[in-house]
Amino acid sequence: MRISGKFVPLLGAAGLTVAAALLTVTPASALDNGLALTPPMGFNNWNSTRCKADFNESMVKSIADIFVSSGLQAAGYRYVNLDDCWAETKRDSGGHLVPSHVRFPHGIKALADYVHGKGLKLGIYTSAGTHTCNKAGFPGALGHEQTDANTFASWGVDYLKYDNCNNQNVDAVKRYTAMRDALKKTGRPIVYSICEWGKNKPWNWAPNVGNLWRTTGDISANWSSMISKAHSNESHAKVAGPGHWNDPDMLEVGNGSLSTTENRTHFSLWAEMAAPLLIGTDLRKASATTLGILGNTDVIAVDQDSLGRQGTIVSSSGGLVVYTRQLAGGDRAVLLLNESGATATVSTTAAKAGLPGAASYSLKDLWSKATRTTTGSISAAVPSHGVVFYRVSAN
Numbered sequence: 001m002r003i004s005g006k007f008v009p010l011l012g013a014a015g016l017t018v019a020a021a022l023l024t025v026t027p028a029s030a031l032d033n034g035l036a037l038t039p040p041m042g043f044n045n046w047n048s049t050r051c052k053a054d055f056n057e058s059m060v061k062s063i064a065d066i067f068v069s070s071g072l073q074a075a076g077y078r079y080v081n082l083d084d085c086w087a088e089t090k091r092d093s094g095g096h097l098v099p100s101h102v103r104f105p106h107g108i109k110a111l112a113d114y115v116h117g118k119g120l121k122l123g124i125y126t127s128a129g130t131h132t133c134n135k136a137g138f139p140g141a142l143g144h145e146q147t148d149a150n151t152f153a154s155w156g157v158d159y160l161k162y163d164n165c166n167n168q169n170v171d172a173v174k175r176y177t178a179m180r181d182a183l184k185k186t187g188r189p190i191v192y193s194i195c196e197w198g199k200n201k202p203w204n205w206a207p208n209v210g211n212l213w214r215t216t217g218d219i220s221a222n223w224s225s226m227i228s229k230a231h232s233n234e235s236h237a238k239v240a241g242p243g244h245w246n247d248p249d250m251l252e253v254g255n256g257s258l259s260t261t262e263n264r265t266h267f268s269l270w271a272e273m274a275a276p277l278l279i280g281t282d283l284r285k286a287s288a289t290t291l292g293i294l295g296n297t298d299v300i301a302v303d304q305d306s307l308g309r310q311g312t313i314v315s316s317s318g319g320l321v322v323y324t325r326q327l328a329g330g331d332r333a334v335l336l337l338n339e340s341g342a343t344a345t346v347s348t349t350a351a352k353a354g355l356p357g358a359a360s361y362s363l364k365d366l367w368s369k370a371t372r373t374t375t376g377s378i379s380a381a382v383p384s385h386g387v388v389f390y391r392v393s394a395n
Contacts, residue, residue: 042079047280081123123159221256
């Protein structure tokens with residue numbers, strides 16, 4: 001959110017050498033904390049509530065309840081994450097963060113206990129700066145990394161989103177590595193989400209610092225914003241893998257001006273790109289259609305595939321785009337996308353999508369659930385701003 005292998009970070013000229021070395025980072029040097037071996041799935045309140053009064057412990061408990069009652073937990077969603085504005089604007093006399101007495105009168109530990117009691121996990125937010133992004137002036141963690149990490153661990157927090165506001169121009173690698181090390185010292189497993197908006201090319205250094213890192217600025221609930229985030233994210237596929245993911249920001253499915261067709265496209269693209277699936281709509285008000293999109297287990301299975309490969313582009317011309325993603329067991333997830341203003345035929349072949357030679361192939365449409373066979377052609381009429389999403393297997 002924004003207002004709207006290990007290394008030792010060095011400064012000065014020596015830092016240039018480190019930065020150059022980081023350009024060659026590979027998934028083999030990924031952060032080894034054993035977490036987020038598939039992209040995190042859950043909820044974050046920011047896209048739906050911002051800092052409005054209804055962001056409070058009652059709302060968060062309701063989300064946890066809905067995860068269970070709606071089937072989202074069974075579909076794989078686990079994290080119920082708080083964003084900005086959860087805290088008081090001043091630390092206590094010991095320098096510790098204090099939960100808002102208005103929003104969270106029973107404290108974060110009690111909330112974590114409630115969420116854990118549902119078989120879910122709790123996430124929290126702060127910034128790698130002197131204050132968070134909200135202009136009310138909530139304290140950030142810059143210079144307080146170990147104190148705040150210890151506080152989060154003592155509360156039972158399972159996930160940290162670490163923002164980039166009020167950073168005092170301190171080197172990003174230094175700031176984000178400091179929190180990585182502080183989290184490790186707590187001894188508690190905490191998924192670490194780096195949210196510096198892609199400003200410092202985190203795909204070059206973040207795989208051994210965090211479990212996921214934003215590759216883009218903030219998403220908005222409209223087609224142009226969503227599709228631009230997908231395009232910004234797609235070029236970094238080679239650094240994604242188990243425990244370390246590119247993050248094109250939270251889901252806007254169910255929000256704003258996105259149509260049902262566009263929401264399916266949004267969800268499909270994030271799954272094809274092995275992106276975190278963090279629900280950003282208010283589940284207390286979500287329609288059956290929205291819940292159906294978010295709960296599509298065939299699409300989720302692509303996102304959560306254990307091989308952890310991010311999909312890549314096979315072809316792109318005139319707004320007609322084909323992606324392919326290698327899956328464990330040899331299948332491919334083939335996404336036919338139509339960004340144009342009218343229905344169009346989008347086509348590729350099994351060979352171009354990376355499948356082995358075979359007499360025939362089975363195509364399962366992950367939205368309609370229809371199945372068919374082909375001798376090699378993969379083609380469909382795709383509506384404007386829509387997708388046809390296939391799981392393709394060699395027979």
